[in-house]
Amino acid sequence: MLNVEELASQAQQIATQLGITKFDVYGATIDESSAQVDQGEPKQVEASTRSSVTVRVWNQAGTVGITSTTDVDPIGLEMALKTAQEASAFGAKEHIPDFSPEATKPIPPWPDTVVPPVPIERLVTTLLAAEKQLLAAHPAIVSVPYNGLSQQVIDRFYFNSEGAQRQERNAYTSLYLYSKTEMAGKKPRSAGGFRLGRSLDTLPIDDCLQEVIEKTISHLDYEKISSGKYRVVFSPEAFLSLLGAFSNLFNAQNVLDKQSLSTPESLGQTIASSLLSVNDDALHPDNITISHFDGEGTPTRCVPLIQNGVLTNFLHSAGTAKRLNAQPTGNANMGAKVTVSPHFFHVFSQVPAETHYDLETADNVVLIDDLHALHAGVSALEGSFSLPFDGWLIRDGQRTSIEAATVAGDFRQLLQSIIYVAPKAEVKPNGVCPYIWVDALAITGE
Template sequence: MLNTETIAKYAQSSAEKLNINKYDIYGSSIDETSVEVDNGEPKQVQASNRSSVIVRVWNEKGTVGVTSTTDLDELGIKLALETAKEASTFGNKDNPPDFSPQAQDSIENIADEIVEAAPVPTLIDTLIKAETKLLQAHPAIKGVPYNGLSQEDIKRFYLNSEGSLRQEARSYSVIYLYSRAEEEGKKPRGASSVKISRGLETLDVDGCLKEVTEKTISHINYRTIPSGKYTVVFSPKAFLSLIGAFSNLFNAQNILDKQSLSDLESLGKELASPLLCLCDNALHPENIGAETFDGEGTPTRAVELIKDGVLTGLLHSSGTAKRMNAQPTGNANIGAKVTVGSHFYHVFSNHQADPQYNLDEGENLIFIDQLQALHAGVNSLQGSFSLPFDGWLVNKGELTSIDAATVAGDYLTLLKSIICVESKAEVTPGGVCPRVWVRDLSITGE
């Protein structure tokens, strides 16, 4: 693992020798072990240690040079600083990045959580047992072609020449199962589930197995549906994937680059149903991957993006915040260019869910579990989407798997067409979200 204090000493001494007055360094190190199995036998076992460090150097003219390295000894840090200094001559003179004004502010006091890694044989045995139970759950389940169980330790740090030094370490364990069901005369069907936890002992393997088993069995008997307008209920995972696909809506860098559905005048305008509230909260208690600072050393926090349907905030780096007369939000990723990205979404409503919107009572509803082909079926600059999905036709609580269908529409119209944000939320790897109901969405079936 990284020794941040040692790297800081290397950087300081090397910068003095190279006559560098201003620099910062962001880095991470990952120790990972992962396994895959196939029909009760280990298919793949991997162990790796990956380090990545970004070094930025400012010259006397204020332009920045950026380089990366994986050599974390004294010579490696010195060479990286030297290379970045040389590159600074060619740095962008328009809106060059600077240190975050919050790089030395106090950060959330979250203790490092490193869990002792389980032995590889234990990982293999756990995954084989899960695969075996899944194969035995139904005669139609013929295989688990995609599966994995991994554990990793991640350490992150940030330091700069003005004395900022931040570091944190976390452990994670993840299980993934994807089944394949086949019956004569029918199309192959499948389902997936992912669970994440701090370590193997607390990983919900049984919950992952239960979810993928129930979904797989429910998809075996499927039917076609007629095309038309339907009330659609998005699962938490599906709705969060839509938010991610159109995240340019509240990304300050995208707005400045004119690559967004929003513009500089959008703040304070209503863009969704009053039922919808959305935050980006890296420090949410349910976020296993909590990060207390971003790539610029800015402390992370809960960032309110949408409140009662109104766009109230944006995700900022220090550069976008300066240009838009705002404050950094802890969402910067540094590299050749500083970019802005989300951490962990939280979708909720300040309004009580209407009891009439209930899957046990509703008729002719489409329940979308998972959206497919997001890379190809989304035009994020126009706001349009046309996406295949896995889901069910719902009539008074009875779920019938849908053969093949796509959901299409305009994202901004979808946001304003939300008629219910349920009260009960679900934790996913990407955020916390309840089921969300949307009226009159176009579904193309048979």
């Protein structure tokens, strides 16, 4: 584990020798091991250690230079500080970044949840067993073409010339399984599952297997769907994917760059059904990849984004907060340019629903389980989307897999059209979310 106090001391000595009075450093080191298998044999086994460090230096004129290195040692730090010092002469003269006003704010201590990684051989045997169980679940399942089991230990740190020092260590293990079927006279069908855990021993492998098996089998008997308007239910994973694709709604940097569906005046406006509330909560107890500070050293926190349908806050870096007269929220990413991004969405409802809906009794409802091609089918600046999906048409509570279809609409209209937020939420890698019912969306069948 890195000694951030020693590293900060070394950096300060080097900076003094170079005549640098103001600088900061953010970095991370990652130890990772992973395995993939194919038809009962190891396909790929990897282990790596990698580092990434970003250094910023301010000169006497107040402009800043930025550089990066992969060397977490005195020689690498010296080269990075020297390069950033030289680059500072060419730094931007408008909206110059500065230290976060909260970089030295105390952070309450947190429990150590890091579990030492297991030998890589155990990753291989565990994944081989999972593949074997999945292939044996149904004669139609002939392969698991995409799979992976990996474990990471991540050390993150931040320090600056004003005495700020942050460090944390996190570890997690992830599993991905994706099945493929073959049946005479039928198109190949697939289903996937992904799980995160703090260690291999706490990873819900059986839960992931059961999900993939049930979804795969449910897609074997499929039918075409007629194009038209349908009441649509988004699974937690699907809604979180869509929310992430349109996260420029909450991104203060996007707002300032005029690359957002929001403007500075959007705060306080109703943008969704009163049934919907959304937080960005980096410290949520179900967030396996929890972060206690961002790339600028700002402590992370729970940020209410939508409260009962009203846009309440933007996500900020220190720079965007200063320009919009707000407070940093702990969402900054350090790089060639400071960017802003969400951590972990928490979707819920605080308003009692007038009508309750149930998938077990639903009729003529489309249940969308997984959205595809978000990189191509989303126009984030226009708010529109047209996306292929995996899902089912529900008639009198009975689910029939949809052969092929796309769902299209306007995200802002979708938010306004939410008619029900189910009371029970599910934990996903990027958030906590229940099933979301939307009054009507356009479905186009094949």
